[in-house]
Amino acid sequence: MRVHLVNPSDMSFGVGVITPRWLYVLAGCTPRQYGDPHIVDETLEQIDISEIQSGDVVGIGIHTGNALRGLAVGRMARERGAWVVYGGIHATLFPEEPRKLGGAHVVVKGDGDNVWGQVIADCVAGNPLEEYDGGRVEATDFHKARWDLMPTKGYMWASVQTVRGCPKHCSFCSVWRTDGQKPRQRANFPVMEEIVELRRLGYRFLALADDNFYPVTITDIALAEKQGNEARVAELTRLRQERFDFMEQLAELPKDMVFFTQITMEAAEDIEFLDAMRKARIKGALVGVEAVTEAGLKAVFKDFNLAGDGLVTRLKTFREHGVHVLGSFIFGLPTDREETFQATFELASKADLTFAQFVMMTPFPGTVDFQRWEKSFDGQIPEVAGVPITRYWRIPAEVRPKMFTPHPTMSADEIRERTQGVWDQFYSWPEVWKRSNCVKSLKARLAFVLISKLYRQMYANTGISTDSARREKANKMARLIARYTRSLFRAKEMPTLQMPPLAARAGAEHGSLVPSSSLVSLGD
Ligand code: SF4
Numbered sequence: 284m285r286v287h288l289v290n291p292s293d294m295s296f297g298v299g300v301i302t303p304r305w306l307y308v309l310a311g312c313t314p315r316q317y318g319d320p321h322i323v324d325e326t327l328e329q330i331d332i333s334e335i336q337s338g339d340v341v342g343i344g345i346h347t348g349n350a351l352r353g354l355a356v357g358r359m360a361r362e363r364g365a366w367v368v369y370g371g372i373h374a375t376l377f378p379e380e381p382r383k384l385g386g387a388h389v390v391v392k393g394d395g396d397n398v399w400g401q402v403i404a405d406c407v408a409g410n411p412l413e414e415y416d417g418g419r420v421e422a423t424d425f426h427k428a429r430w431d432l433m434p435t436k437g438y439m440w441a442s443v444q445t446v447r448g449c450p451k452h453c454s455f456c457s458v459w460r461t462d463g464q465k466p467r468q469r470a471n472f473p474v475m476e477e478i479v480e481l482r483r484l485g486y487r488f489l490a491l492a493d494d495n496f497y498p499v500t501i502t503d504i505a506l507a508e509k510q511g512n513e514a515r516v517a518e519l520t521r522l523r524q525e526r527f528d529f530m531e532q533l534a535e536l537p538k539d540m541v542f543f544t545q546i547t548m549e550a551a552e553d554i555e556f557l558d559a560m561r562k563a564r565i566k567g568a569l570v571g572v573e574a575v576t577e578a579g580l581k582a583v584f585k586d587f588n589l590a591g592d593g594l595v596t597r598l599k600t601f602r603e604h605g606v607h608v609l610g611s612f613i614f615g616l617p618t619d620r621e622e623t624f625q626a627t628f629e630l631a632s633k634a635d636l637t638f639a640q641f642v643m644m645t646p647f648p649g650t651v652d653f654q655r656w657e658k659s660f661d662g663q664i665p666e667v668a669g670v671p672i673t674r675y676w677r678i679p680a681e682v683r684p685k686m687f688t689p690h691p692t693m694s695a696d697e698i699r700e701r702t703q704g705v706w707d708q709f710y711s712w713p714e715v716w717k718r719s720n721c722v723k724s725l726k727a728r729l730a731f732v733l734i735s736k737l738y739r740q741m742y743a744n745t746g747i748s749t750d751s752a753r754r755e756k757a758n759k760m761a762r763l764i765a766r767y768t769r770s771l772f773r774a775k776e777m778p779t780l781q782m783p784p785l786a787a788r789a790g791a792e793h794g795s796l797v798p799s800s801s802l803v804s805l806g807d
Pocket of ligand 1: 495547
């Protein structure tokens with residue numbers, strides 16, 4: 284019996300930008316008695332189904348974007364006689380879908396970390412339950428990933444996680460409803476252990492794959508003080524201090540290491556925090572800007588963001604403190620007008636954004652937007668290719684609409700074309716070359732250009748286009764650039780790297796220090 288873990292994807296690029304962390308964490312949760320799991324990340328290469336044998340256990344993680352492919356993989360695995368287990372946010376929200384359409388024996392809802400071992404044992408014994416509820420695992424129970432199973436040339440960025448959950452409540456986002464609004468912040472020591480292991484393996488670029496790396500704002504603490512809530516002040520202050528301790532420990536790692544994370548714009552008010560990020564070499568952050576107007580921000584419950592000139596100043600503050608911003612914008616909000624597209628491009632340039640992404644408004648399951656949208660049909664749900672539009676992820680990609688919510692002034696095609704236009708403008712050769720002056724040497728500037736072009740190929744041309752020939756061409760181009768770009772991210776292995784002194788001391792004080800040799804047996 285063999286355990287397989289599959290990250291489904293229609294598109295394979297040969298090389299991945301960021302490691303799909305869940306694959307390696309679940310590998311870490313797999314009891315050693317079943318051997319090393321066979322890991323398949325289809326963003327690299329498609330699965331070879333002949334590797335699955337009768338009696339094997341196949342774990343498939345799905346989200347909205349890869350659900351259709353995931354269901355197909357599950358059916359193929361079931362035909363081979365394997366036990367088919369689904370997990371991930373999509374399976375949590377729609378457990379009946381894998382059962383009816385994906386050949387599932389089992390669906391795991393919530394975090395899989397603590398129940399995965401039991402699921403395998405029950406499959407091996409021949410009597411698994413139909414459903415397991417993993418709930419929300421406490422931060423103390425987060426498992427380490429099995430990085431020793433990662434293909435050495437697979438990814439540009441490795442990823443660790445320091446916190447799950449986000450206290451905000453944006454209407455288009457499911458994180459706060461699925462991962463919760465209470466940040467579950469992991470202790471620094473196990474995170475540092477993973478980081479050191481990854482640097483030993485030659486990964487110097489690391490994503491801190493958190494829902495929100497800045498879970499406690501100074502406003503939150505001020506508010507709790509004003510309310511005289513001493514316990515809350517103490518708790519928030521502790522969480523904030525742990526962030527600073529973590530960043531201090533990162534600063535002691537080899538100087539060639541670079542980190543990237545996700546953060547809310549409020550961090551720009553907290554100069555002490557930004558300066559700590561700079562010292563820790565957290566050089567980039569994805570910031571959800573979403574909209575450039577006040578009305579647009581209100582529409583997505585994100586009025587804690589600023590608009591107009593205030594927005595430009597706030598975004599520039601990140602850059603002034605050494606943090607490059609990947610700004611994320613949404614098009615297709617009811618408040619958007621024809622001029623919004625050009626205004627967004629201009630703002631992105633004026634605010635010194637290093638990268639940007641422009642996504643079309645999509646009601647994702649688990650969000651407030653999705654609930655409102657589904658309700659708006661009042662039971663009269665139109666179908667495309669025999670699938671209700673409110674289950675759009677099951678509509679074949681070639682005929683799947685790109686916009687779902689009717690816009691008061693623009694057609695779906697117009698929004699798609701204008702969105703593509705902003706990608707084209709932001710990632711045009713002259714614009715990319717201009718932005719490449721954020722790095723010094725010619726080699727680094729060329730690398731910057733390549734990465735910008737790769738980003739655009741992967742996320743714009745393969746995602747927004749309705750034309751399958753263009754998607755195919757973009758996929759080939761992305762594969763080519765990705766192969767070359769991967770080598771730019773690779774660093775020399777450092778097999779003897781030790782825990783930085785601060786991290787080792789903190790670990791010893793908390794009784795969690797383990798000899799570095801035991802890092803090879805992660806996941807026991
Ligand atoms: S979009 Fe970002 S800030 Fe808003 S709820 Fe989601 S993770 Fe939190």
